[in-house]
Amino acid sequence: MTQMTHSEAFVETLVANGVTDVFGIVGSAFMDALDLFPAAGIRFIPVVHEQGGGHMADGYARVSGRHGVCMAQNGPGITNFVTAIAAAYWAHSPVVMITPESGTMTMGLGGFQETEQLPIFSKITKYQGHVNNPKRMAEITARCFDRAKLEMGPTQLNIPRDYFYGAADYTIPQPIRIERGPGGPNSLDEAAKMLAGAKFPVIVAGGGVVMGDGSEPAIALAELLGAPVVTSYLHNDSFPAKHPLWCGPLGYQGSKAAMKLIAQADVVLALGTRLGPFGTLPQHGLDYWPKDAKIIQVDADPTMLGLVKKISVGICGDAAQAAHALNDRLANQSLAGSANREQRLETVRQEKASWEEELTAWTHETDPYSLDAIKAGGNLMHPRQMLRELERAMPKAAMVSTDIGNICSVSNSYLRFEQPKSMFAAMSFGNCGYAFPAIIGAKAAAPERPAIAYVGDGAWTMSFGEIMTCLREKLPVTAVVFNNRQWGAEKKNQVDFYANRYVGTDLENPSFAAIAKAMGAEGQIVENLGDVGPALEAACRAQRDGKTTILEMMVTRELGDPFRRDALSKPQRMLDKYAATSVA
Numbered sequence: 001m002t003q004m005t006h007s008e009a010f011v012e013t014l015v016a017n018g019v020t021d022v023f024g025i026v027g028s029a030f031m032d033a034l035d036l037f038p039a040a041g042i043r044f045i046p047v048v049h050e051q052g053g054g055h056m057a058d059g060y061a062r063v064s065g066r067h068g069v070c071m072a073q074n075g076p077g078i079t080n081f082v083t084a085i086a087a088a089y090w091a092h093s094p095v096v097m098i099t100p101e102s103g104t105m106t107m108g109l110g111g112f113q114e115t116e117q118l119p120i121f122s123k124i125t126k127y128q129g130h131v132n133n134p135k136r137m138a139e140i141t142a143r144c145f146d147r148a149k150l151e152m153g154p155t156q157l158n159i160p161r162d163y164f165y166g167a168a169d170y171t172i173p174q175p176i177r178i179e180r181g182p183g184g185p186n187s188l189d190e191a192a193k194m195l196a197g198a199k200f201p202v203i204v205a206g207g208g209v210v211m212g213d214g215s216e217p218a219i220a221l222a223e224l225l226g227a228p229v230v231t232s233y234l235h236n237d238s239f240p241a242k243h244p245l246w247c248g249p250l251g252y253q254g255s256k257a258a259m260k261l262i263a264q265a266d267v268v269l270a271l272g273t274r275l276g277p278f279g280t281l282p283q284h285g286l287d288y289w290p291k292d293a294k295i296i297q298v299d300a301d302p303t304m305l306g307l308v309k310k311i312s313v314g315i316c317g318d319a320a321q322a323a324h325a326l327n328d329r330l331a332n333q334s335l336a337g338s339a340n341r342e343q344r345l346e347t348v349r350q351e352k353a354s355w356e357e358e359l360t361a362w363t364h365e366t367d368p369y370s371l372d373a374i375k376a377g378g379n380l381m382h383p384r385q386m387l388r389e390l391e392r393a394m395p396k397a398a399m400v401s402t403d404i405g406n407i408c409s410v411s412n413s414y415l416r417f418e419q420p421k422s423m424f425a426a427m428s429f430g431n432c433g434y435a436f437p438a439i440i441g442a443k444a445a446a447p448e449r450p451a452i453a454y455v456g457d458g459a460w461t462m463s464f465g466e467i468m469t470c471l472r473e474k475l476p477v478t479a480v481v482f483n484n485r486q487w488g489a490e491k492k493n494q495v496d497f498y499a500n501r502y503v504g505t506d507l508e509n510p511s512f513a514a515i516a517k518a519m520g521a522e523g524q525i526v527e528n529l530g531d532v533g534p535a536l537e538a539a540c541r542a543q544r545d546g547k548t549t550i551l552e553m554m555v556t557r558e559l560g561d562p563f564r565r566d567a568l569s570k571p572q573r574m575l576d577k578y579a580a581t582s583v584a
């Protein structure tokens, strides 16, 4: 035991957990601990808004596999974290949010910056540690770090601000890191038997493959089985796109090849995916989920097994370990799928080729609204063609974050990766304003990799303030802003369901490139298809010189398929006053 101040115990516990970066906005509530950061080797990265800091911690965690840490002032600084923590929750990111609270002697009196900080986050964290006695500072701090890893999601460390002061005898706890196994031997045996008997096995590679560094065993298993591999929604980096068995992503704006192939499966191995309900919705008019197939689901979180889709076998295990274990079990078995292997691989080749051909020919949308928008747009670029050009110019080892919006969603078909931990989408919390701060956090964790955010113009206005963080903290990234002058994804619902009555969806924009320049970044307006690739390449090269670039892509207002056709109905009105808005 060593006598130290509570602030020192707190900071020493961060150090013991390998923390080198903390995102946030300075505040008196934690200044006594913050003051120690430089000497402890911890960089405090000041951000523009705490929500941005939370998303940065998320992006940082997702690319590095290490904790992302954020911290702010009690009260308003902490409530500003809410959206970011909810997003991290659904991205399974080990974010530790440190929330200094009002002092214990004034709590409940309605003093300054007071709110109960635990209930607010109770449903969007995996664990909440409250330092109820200052002498427990190191213990509870350490537990928040342990639990974020163990439960694969954000945790909250709540510390009454007066508890940073004072001293006690401490032993700094060593981190507890629990190794996951492949799952129970019986369920693995059963799964291996099913796969050995499969005539058309298909693998769904999910976020668990990415987080568990499971690419290599997933590839080996796919090759052994001759199984096409589809990636789960927004985890396009879970299998290398150049691999002959890769078929692309399922779900919204995903790959028709992936959908048509999984529809033929008699056995599906869902590897490291919770099979979230949004990620397997029908798309392109294809209701592709194979309802009669046997489903083997592997997830590290046992509560996800069989939650959404009916399963035949559930394996509670690490995706990489489970894939290794299945490889071992199947290595010397005769596989029913070997008989038609060549035929299956030929089907894969054909489906992929025909989807590529379709994508290449699909230069613009063809619904009546979009055709009008194209006419009105004159020489503006078609979003799909622009996305194809970005795909072609994508630098090696790029990290791409995507926001929520129509064009970002359409980009799903054009985002392919060769290595895991490369795609950081807003995932199922689906908040606009995610992508830009998330990629800044990713860049902080992996400065050597090109960092690119895809952002709609609406979402951009929510988040572009963080350009200041890029500049101040020398975290150079590239933002590709799709300027279609509208909240497009929501406008699409008004087109489809509300007879083209646009309430709140048209935007009037200033020049985002000019704003970027005024802030001290690089800004470029891109109007011609031929300039898209070179602009992206140049902007990524400029990151090496510390430059942040905003590419403002001038595109038509055409719109791809909507997010939630499943969740909307034609409007019904009962009052005469509103009769004109009724749609038959």
Ligand SMILES: Cc1ncc(C[n+]2csc(CCOP(=O)(O)OP(=O)(O)O)c2C)c(N)n1
Pocket: 404, 405, 406, 407, 408, 430, 431, 432, 433, 455, 456, 457, 458, 459, 460, 482, 484, 486, 487, 488, 489, 490
């Ligand atoms: C924080 C938040 N507010 C509102 C929404 C609802 N919403 C979903 S998509 C969208 C439109 C996005 O517009 P933009 O960023 O311009 O991209 P576009 O759809 O035009 O490509 C909105 C408002 C949301 N998802 N998140």
Ligand SMILES: [Mg+2]
Pocket: 405, 456, 457, 458, 482, 483, 484, 485, 486, 487, 488
């Ligand atoms: Mg827009």
